Amino acid sequence: MRCTLLRRIFPLSLLALAHVPIAFAAESAGDPGTHNIASTFLWIAFLLVAAKMASLVERFGQPAVLGELIMGVLLGNLVLVGIPWIEPVKHHEIIRFLAELGVVILLFQIGLESNIQKMRKVGVRALLVATVGVIAPFVLGTYIVGPLLLPGLQSNAYLFLGAALTATSVGITARVFRDLKKLQSPEAQIVLGAAVIDDVIGLIILAVVSAIATEGTVNFAGISLITLKALAFLVGSIVIGHVLAPRLGKLFSMIHTGVGMKFTLAVCFGLVIAGLAQQIGLAPIVGAFAAGLVLEPVHFRYFKDPKVVSDVKASVEKADSATRQRVLAAIEPHADRHIDDIIEPLGHFLVPIFFIMIGMGVKLETLGNLPVLLVALGITAVAFVGKIVSGLAAGPVRKSLVGWGMVPRGEVGLIFASMGLSLGVLTDKLFSVIIIMVILTTLLTPPILTFLLRRSELHGSRH
Amino acid sequence: MRCTLLRRIFPLSLLALAHVPIAFAAESAGDPGTHNIASTFLWIAFLLVAAKMASLVERFGQPAVLGELIMGVLLGNLVLVGIPWIEPVKHHEIIRFLAELGVVILLFQIGLESNIQKMRKVGVRALLVATVGVIAPFVLGTYIVGPLLLPGLQSNAYLFLGAALTATSVGITARVFRDLKKLQSPEAQIVLGAAVIDDVIGLIILAVVSAIATEGTVNFAGISLITLKALAFLVGSIVIGHVLAPRLGKLFSMIHTGVGMKFTLAVCFGLVIAGLAQQIGLAPIVGAFAAGLVLEPVHFRYFKDPKVVSDVKASVEKADSATRQRVLAAIEPHADRHIDDIIEPLGHFLVPIFFIMIGMGVKLETLGNLPVLLVALGITAVAFVGKIVSGLAAGPVRKSLVGWGMVPRGEVGLIFASMGLSLGVLTDKLFSVIIIMVILTTLLTPPILTFLLRRSELHGSRH
Numbered sequence: 001m002r003c004t005l006l007r008r009i010f011p012l013s014l015l016a017l018a019h020v021p022i023a024f025a026a027e028s029a030g031d032p033g034t035h036n037i038a039s040t041f042l043w044i045a046f047l048l049v050a051a052k053m054a055s056l057v058e059r060f061g062q063p064a065v066l067g068e069l070i071m072g073v074l075l076g077n078l079v080l081v082g083i084p085w086i087e088p089v090k091h092h093e094i095i096r097f098l099a100e101l102g103v104v105i106l107l108f109q110i111g112l113e114s115n116i117q118k119m120r121k122v123g124v125r126a127l128l129v130a131t132v133g134v135i136a137p138f139v140l141g142t143y144i145v146g147p148l149l150l151p152g153l154q155s156n157a158y159l160f161l162g163a164a165l166t167a168t169s170v171g172i173t174a175r176v177f178r179d180l181k182k183l184q185s186p187e188a189q190i191v192l193g194a195a196v197i198d199d200v201i202g203l204i205i206l207a208v209v210s211a212i213a214t215e216g217t218v219n220f221a222g223i224s225l226i227t228l229k230a231l232a233f234l235v236g237s238i239v240i241g242h243v244l245a246p247r248l249g250k251l252f253s254m255i256h257t258g259v260g261m262k263f264t265l266a267v268c269f270g271l272v273i274a275g276l277a278q279q280i281g282l283a284p285i286v287g288a289f290a291a292g293l294v295l296e297p298v299h300f301r302y303f304k305d306p307k308v309v310s311d312v313k314a315s316v317e318k319a320d321s322a323t324r325q326r327v328l329a330a331i332e333p334h335a336d337r338h339i340d341d342i343i344e345p346l347g348h349f350l351v352p353i354f355f356i357m358i359g360m361g362v363k364l365e366t367l368g369n370l371p372v373l374l375v376a377l378g379i380t381a382v383a384f385v386g387k388i389v390s391g392l393a394a395g396p397v398r399k400s401l402v403g404w405g406m407v408p409r410g411e412v413g414l415i416f417a418s419m420g421l422s423l424g425v426l427t428d429k430l431f432s433v434i435i436i437m438v439i440l441t442t443l444l445t446p447p448i449l450t451f452l453l454r455r456s457e458l459h460g461s462r463h
Numbered sequence: 464m465r466c467t468l469l470r471r472i473f474p475l476s477l478l479a480l481a482h483v484p485i486a487f488a489a490e491s492a493g494d495p496g497t498h499n500i501a502s503t504f505l506w507i508a509f510l511l512v513a514a515k516m517a518s519l520v521e522r523f524g525q526p527a528v529l530g531e532l533i534m535g536v537l538l539g540n541l542v543l544v545g546i547p548w549i550e551p552v553k554h555h556e557i558i559r560f561l562a563e564l565g566v567v568i569l570l571f572q573i574g575l576e577s578n579i580q581k582m583r584k585v586g587v588r589a590l591l592v593a594t595v596g597v598i599a600p601f602v603l604g605t606y607i608v609g610p611l612l613l614p615g616l617q618s619n620a621y622l623f624l625g626a627a628l629t630a631t632s633v634g635i636t637a638r639v640f641r642d643l644k645k646l647q648s649p650e651a652q653i654v655l656g657a658a659v660i661d662d663v664i665g666l667i668i669l670a671v672v673s674a675i676a677t678e679g680t681v682n683f684a685g686i687s688l689i690t691l692k693a694l695a696f697l698v699g700s701i702v703i704g705h706v707l708a709p710r711l712g713k714l715f716s717m718i719h720t721g722v723g724m725k726f727t728l729a730v731c732f733g734l735v736i737a738g739l740a741q742q743i744g745l746a747p748i749v750g751a752f753a754a755g756l757v758l759e760p761v762h763f764r765y766f767k768d769p770k771v772v773s774d775v776k777a778s779v780e781k782a783d784s785a786t787r788q789r790v791l792a793a794i795e796p797h798a799d800r801h802i803d804d805i806i807e808p809l810g811h812f813l814v815p816i817f818f819i820m821i822g823m824g825v826k827l828e829t830l831g832n833l834p835v836l837l838v839a840l841g842i843t844a845v846a847f848v849g850k851i852v853s854g855l856a857a858g859p860v861r862k863s864l865v866g867w868g869m870v871p872r873g874e875v876g877l878i879f880a881s882m883g884l885s886l887g888v889l890t891d892k893l894f895s896v897i898i899i900m901v902i903l904t905t906l907l908t909p910p911i912l913t914f915l916l917r918r919s920e921l922h923g924s925r926h
Binding site for chain 2: 308318
């Protein structure tokens with residue numbers, strides 16, 4: 001009550017929040033607008049430490065992201081064994097925001113570690129993979145396995161099921177490739193490219209199926225507009241970014257050439273493109289990835305070298321030329337990799353929150369209903385097969401890596417499911433089936449992908 | 464509506480928020496629980512870029528924090544010239560949380576840059592400064608200038624005015640010293656120590672004055688308990704932290720020795736102590752500072768050197784011994800300073816948000832009421848004098864720097880003001896007076912402190 005009053009009277013009271021004595025904190029508990037900062041701090045620390053403890057899985061050759069997901073599943077289901085105090089964090093608005101920011105930062109980092117030339121090289125194959133990866137599961141789900149396993153539903157239900165099977169969630173796969181230091185492989189690049197294209201296609205499918213479900217007909221002009229907007233945004237942000245980034249770098253370096261400015265410019269560029277992407281209807285992570293793709297170290301050449309680089313360079317000024325060259329060669333990558341490096345800690349802070357929260361979202365009891373589970377396993381098989389098939393379109397690379405990389409459904413599958421439910425198209429049972437499919441594709445992909453990567457390295461096989 | 468439904472059915476829907484198509488985003492606008500992530504991203508980018516543009520003040524020898532405050536004041540009052548679209552961010556819950564996290568990270572960083580030995584050396588003087596800095600403004604405000612400038616109020620009103628004048632807000636001063644690279648000076652150390660002590664005293668005063676205002680009497684047992692708890696927490700967290708930190712470092716290094724683990728451990732340690740501090744009734748920033756104070760590079764010796772250090776070391780293995788020594792000497796500080804370094808980007812991301820939000824909280828129209836303004840100027844003079852006097856207790860250092868360093872009131876002053884208002888003790892006029900005092904002490908201190916620092920350097924004077 002006091003807090004609300006205060007906030008109304010004087011916005012400087014945000015200052016007060018930085019120092020809220022116990023009396024205030026206790027009172028604000030009933031006020032949904034005022035979070036208890038202390039408990040938010042403790043939640044963040046709890047989630048981060050839990051995530052780091054889970055990185056023990058690396059000892060068993062598994063990517064850290066698998067540990068974070070499993071830890072999340074464990075924590076999120078402790079309520080089943082009578083430990084309820086973790087539940088509130090699932091709905092904690094600020095923690096959820098940090099998680100969302102985390103996956104945006106992750107895809108931005110992944111974009112930074114790639115570049116447009118590389119993506120362009122795999123562009124056509126990525127387009128093929130995305131197209132097959134949409135058509136195969138859609139046809140299988142809508143026309144074959146859906147009616148087979150769940151007979152007697154209205155046709156729109158199968159439509160939504162098929163649509164939910166099409167979408168690729170790139171966060172998981174990108175993390176696995178990154179954890180295993182395989183982000184530069186052609187397979188990873190194809191998956192990244194295909195996921196971006198998939199998101200545009202997903203946007204179109206979403207518009208189409210919801211038009212069919214609500215109006216029974218499709219407005220092609222409207223759909224074309226959505227498609228055009230999305231494509232124009234992606235191409236536009238890459239082209240304009242390419243032109244703008246060096247100029248912005250030069251402009252802001254005139255104000256300040258320090259690390260803080262460099263960091264701020266890069267992060268804000270990513271956030272703006274991610275935010276605009278969402279405004280256009282694309283995933284923010286697609287925008288963040290595009291932003292990272294556009295930024296190159298050369299855009300920041302007006303900024304100071306990191307201090308360590310200049311210190312080391314100064315220390316070998318008088319050395320013999322062989323030593324000098326060796327030292328300069330050792331320090332060189334650290335000058336260039338500097339944008340990645342300064343964004344890394346932000347990733348350490350935010351990214352694990354995203355993956356542990358994903359794990360926490362898995363409701364194990366969903367898996368307890370046997371008839372539903374059996375149908376779900378069938379649909380999940382379709383989800384796997386439909387995407388693995390898409391790998392065949394990837395050309396002369398390890399096709400199975402590409403195919404499996406496309407498997408996780410995550411976000412978009414859930415959006416279809418929830419939209420279908422709220423439109424009254426999906427039954428509760430079909431909704432649960434889709435949820436289980438999303439869970440299984442999300443949780444099973446990391447270990448399988450890891451296994452395939454390790455095996456292909458052992459055998460040196462390319463296919 | 465759909466989002467709410469979804470959230471109730473399946474918490475994995477947080478995933479959905481990472482990819483919310485336009486339809487959802489639009490619909491969720493009416494749902495107070497679901498922020499539009501895109502707009503939050505854009506706000507963050509907007510505030511950070513604005514803050515960085517304001518760092519132009521450094522060209523005029525001013526600390527960056529002054530630029531951020533001024534930019535905040537400008538943005539926060541654009542509504543006066545008919546530009547209202549910035550207003551919503553003042554109440555944006557997530558932005559406010561990020562601001563609060565920012566000042567906690569700042570004080571944690573400042574704690575890391577200091578250490579217990581240094582603080583202990585200035586301990587007694589800090590205690591003296593804090594004590595004088597509480598007594599002088601309290602007596603002046605409650606018994607002399609308050610009744611003089613605002614005659615005829617009930618005595619409790621003067622009591623709250625005096626109490627609001629006692630508190631020191633360390634964030635501003637610490638930033639100024641840090642921006643000007645003077646954090647290691649004895650004056651800065653004394654101010655930091657005194658601010659921590661001040662916070663404990665402030666807690667006691669808050670308990671006392673609110674007891675007097677509500678019950679007319681003071682429960683000394685209760686007050687003693689609060690005091691003891693606060694002291695026990697501070698001493699306890701430093702002692703226990705001192706014992707625990709190296710053991711935790713060793714323990715977690717057994718899971719992983721990478722930079723991510725090191726970063727997570729350090730940040731989580733800071734967040735936990737900050738969170739606990741708030742639970743006990745202290746400012747989170749006091750906890751964060753104590754946590755930073757306890758952590759030493761040696762606690763992290765089980766973790767890997769940053770890659771740049773090992774790369775450079777490897778590159779001079781075969782070099783002649785003189786060159787080797789020179790290069791190793793150049794790289795050495797970068798191995799040790801590594802905790803500070805990896806937390807720095809988090810600071811770049813969060814700290815400017817705090818200061819720009821403080822600036823935005825300043826309502827320029829408050830300064831428009833002439834009679835109120837005149838009284839406020841008188842009270843502000845007391846606020847200045849009361850703290851500047853405290854510098855005299857600082858011993859053989861530049862006393863004026865210490866005194867001015869204690870001037871900003873910020874958080875705690877506002878808490879007193881809002882509590883007094885909600886208890887019906889303060890009149891609206893007196894409330895406004897306190898607000899103006901807080902604004903002026905906050906905005907005037909950075910340039911004055913900068914001037915004093917530069918002058919004392921020019922003249923090499925110590926007093």
